[in-house]
Amino acid sequence: MRTIAAFILPLIIVLIPLYGILKKVAVYEVFVDGAKEGFTIAVRIIPYLVAILFAIGMFRESGAMEFFMMALAPVLGFLGFPVELVPMAIFRPLTGSGSVGVLAEMIATYGEDSLVVKMAGTMFGSTETTFYVIAVYFGAIGIRRVKYAVQTGLIADVAGIIASVIVVRILFG
Amino acid sequence: MLNYIWAGLIIISLVFAVSQDVMDLVQNPYQNGKEHQIEIIFPENGDPDERQTVRFRIEGHEGTFEAAWRPYTDNPEMIIRVDEEMPELWRNIAQDQDASNKEELLAEVVGFDRTTNEAAILLPKVHYVKLNAIATAAFNMAEFAVTLAIGLVGIMALWLGLMKIAEESGLMYMLVKGVQPFMRFLFPNVPRGHPAHGVISLNLAANMLGLGNAATPLGIKAMEELQKLNPSKDKATNAQCMLLTVNTASIQLLPPATLVALIGTGVNELMISILIVTFISLIVGITAAKIYERFHPEDAHDENIPDDQKIEA
Numbered sequence: 136m137r138t139i140a141a142f143i144l145p146l147i148i149v150l151i152p153l154y155g156i157l158k159k160v161a162v163y164e165v166f167v168d169g170a171k172e173g174f175t176i177a178v179r180i181i182p183y184l185v186a187i188l189f190a191i192g193m194f195r196e197s198g199a200m201e202f203f204m205m206a207l208a209p210v211l212g213f214l215g216f217p218v219e220l221v222p223m224a225i226f227r228p229l230t231g232s233g234s235v236g237v238l239a240e241m242i243a244t245y246g247e248d249s250l251v252v253k254m255a256g257t258m259f260g261s262t263e264t265t266f267y268v269i270a271v272y273f274g275a276i277g278i279r280r281v282k283y284a285v286q287t288g289l290i291a292d293v294a295g296i297i298a299s300v301i302v303v304r305i306l307f308g
Numbered sequence: 309m310l311n312y313i314w315a316g317l318i319i320i321s322l323v324f325a326v327s328q329d330v331m332d333l334v335q336n337p338y339q340n341g342k343e344h345q346i347e348i349i350f351p352e353n354g355d356p357d358e359r360q361t362v363r364f365r366i367e368g369h370e371g372t373f374e375a376a377w378r379p380y381t382d383n384p385e386m387i388i389r390v391d392e393e394m395p396e397l398w399r400n401i402a403q404d405q406d407a408s409n410k411e412e413l414l415a416e417v418v419g420f421d422r423t424t425n426e427a428a429i430l431l432p433k434v435h436y437v438k439l440n441a442i443a444t445a446a447f448n449m450a451e452f453a454v455t456l457a458i459g460l461v462g463i464m465a466l467w468l469g470l471m472k473i474a475e476e477s478g479l480m481y482m483l484v485k486g487v488q489p490f491m492r493f494l495f496p497n498v499p500r501g502h503p504a505h506g507v508i509s510l511n512l513a514a515n516m517l518g519l520g521n522a523a524t525p526l527g528i529k530a531m532e533e534l535q536k537l538n539p540s541k542d543k544a545t546n547a548q549c550m551l552l553t554v555n556t557a558s559i560q561l562l563p564p565a566t567l568v569a570l571i572g573t574g575v576n577e578l579m580i581s582i583l584i585v586t587f588i589s590l591i592v593g594i595t596a597a598k599i600y601e602r603f604h605p606e607d608a609h610d611e612n613i614p615d616d617q618k619i620e621a
Contacts (some may be wrong), residue, residue: 140562147522151470153565155477162473169472173465174529176595177457190317192449193442196328198328206540209458225371235566247574253581256571260563260582261589263556269310271460273544275528277537280543283600285309291557291593298573 153254173297176275183274187266192230200225205246216300219251223258228265235259253307325438338401338434343418348377348425361385364427368396375415384420386429390414403588404437459525467525471507480506494554494594495547497537497606504533509552515558518565527555546601550594557593559586 148275155162186287194200208218219241241255265288273281313474332338345367354360357379364386373394390402390411403412419428466595474480480503484491487509488500511526517580530551538545544552559580566577 140519143517144519144522147469148466148546151477151479152473155473155480158477160473160477162453165476166469166471168469170469172468174461175334175463176452176468176532177461180457180460181454182411184457185450186314188449188453188456189446190321192445192452194317195320196438196441196445197324199320199324200437202324213554215524235570238567238570242570247571252571253574253578256575256578257581257585260560260567260578261585263558265556266313267555269552272526272527272531272555274358275529276578278542278544278548279530280554281310282544282604283309283443283597284544285554287549287593287597287600288556289532291553291589294592295557295585295589298585304390305582306432306584307577 142161179277180271180274184267187270190267195230195233208303210219216297217251217254220254220296220300221243223255224296225294226291227258227262230265231264234264250307254299254303257303258296261299263288263290264296265292310429323443325442328438329436333616334437338404339397340433340435341430343430344415346427346429348420348427350377350425356384356420366395366398384417385617386417388415393597395523401431401434404434405432406440407432417517455531463521463523464528465524465561468529471529473527474506475503483509486607495534497547498534499537500583501536503534504530504547507533511551512554512558516557516561518560518562520564523555527551546597546604548598550597553593553597555588557586557589559583 152162155165156279158248200222204221207225208222211221212218222237223234223241225235238252238255238259241252245252265285269281269288273279273284321498347365349363349365349372350356351360351362351444354362356377359379360377362375364375365372371391371393373391374389378385378387380467390399392399392477395518398413404412405413407414415429415431417429421427430610441530443589450483471480474483481501484503484506487505491508492500492507493503495508507526507530509525514522514526531548534545534548534551537547551609563579564580567578571578
């Protein structure tokens with residue numbers, strides 16, 4: 136699988152222009168014509184990304200996270216959800232770099248062979264920073280009213296978080 | 309929903325920062341206003357009336373530390389170089405002080421005995437740590453957002469160019485025909501043979517293989533294709549919500565590179581669990597989106613759409 140992944144990008148990048156040439160397309164001209172949109176789109180994302188990231192940045196620094204962890208820990212512990220995983224579960228949909236930090240800290244504390252780190256790693260690999268994706272994808276096309284995208288994104292995240300705990304427990308527990 | 313979450317994040321941040329800072333005012337964890345007793349060690353023949361580099365000892369603590377001695381007429385000052393061996397309190401003050409240089413502490417010397425070289429100093433006062441921190445975080449993240457967005461320009465342009473060639477050469481059409489059945493289920497409102505189906509399938513494939521450099525630009529391109537079918541320009545369609553959902557809950561055939569870097573070879577074990585978990589969350593995500601779709605029928609007016617791209621009834 137890793138080999139496929141290594142080959143696929145160069146292959147696509149070469150094959151598309153190659154096929155174009157065979158079909159007598161003015162590949163260079165067409166490429167430039169398509170590519171000129173790149174800057175506009177990236178710039179269009181900026182306000183959306185600023186809005187999301189600065190709010191999350193403030194939240195991260197305010198110490199509210201620690202409070203929620205303390206408040207949630209007993210409830211989740213009662214439900215059989217490992218308390219150590221609460222930071223990961225809260226951080227993951229909000230910030231990519233933040234959850235990397237959480238994971239690195241967990242590896243240092245519990246060791247990479249421990250069950251909680253396996254759960255956290257699975258969680259990290261299975262879920263997305265939903266708010267970032269919303270800002271980038273919808274920002275690029277100027278969508279402000281996102282309808283129910285936040286809900287479905289978060290439902291999928293929560294499903295991933297719960298499934299991580301259960302699946303890892305069954306596989307390695 | 310996003311409006312409430314967004315405002316909630318900001319308001320909660322403020323509430324927590326304020327309450328933390330008020331607690332600090334009451335408990336005074338930085339011991340603001342406390343006179344710290346030190347003993348200054350001048351170099352040989354050093355004159356306390358001249359500027360020089362000195363070392364000093366903190367009362368009740370091991371080791372000596374470096375500082376620049378600034379003898380002013382009223383009270384002398386010391387610019388103290390922060391050291392890992394210093395008491396925790398001193399390091400905390402240095403870290404959380406208002407000054408931009410966290411490596412130095414500016415101390416005011418309030419009492420100095422020329423015969424014994426003993427001195428009492430005041431360290432900088434530390435106030436409103438959390439309020440400052442959230443303000444700084446807001447500005448830093450705003451800047452970081454621009455860096456992130458600008459970083460997209462190049463790869464975005466690359467993929468947009470390639471996709472244009474794929475469209476003109478008919479390659480996209482071949483791809484669209486191949487993925488049609490599955491795409492028609494996920495995106496029933498996208499007309500048969502529409503290029504959006506092709507770009508979406510490429511985006512999902514890149515996502516599954518963890519190819520971030522390709523997945524994001526292709527996802528944006530796919531959103532753009534769907535936007536051409538969107539009658540209202542600033543409100544998402546059901547198809548766009550579905551695309552977002554399958555992107556956040558994508559199946560992962562390969563773990564992300566950051567995970568490999570952190571866990572190392574142990575990641576091979578996790579590939580199975582990640583595959584199963586992402587499969588579950590994808591099913592849940594699609595189901596949730598399909599249920600929401602029922603309660604959010606698409607806006608009927610579609611006069612903005614060109615005739616050849618009309619949504620099928």
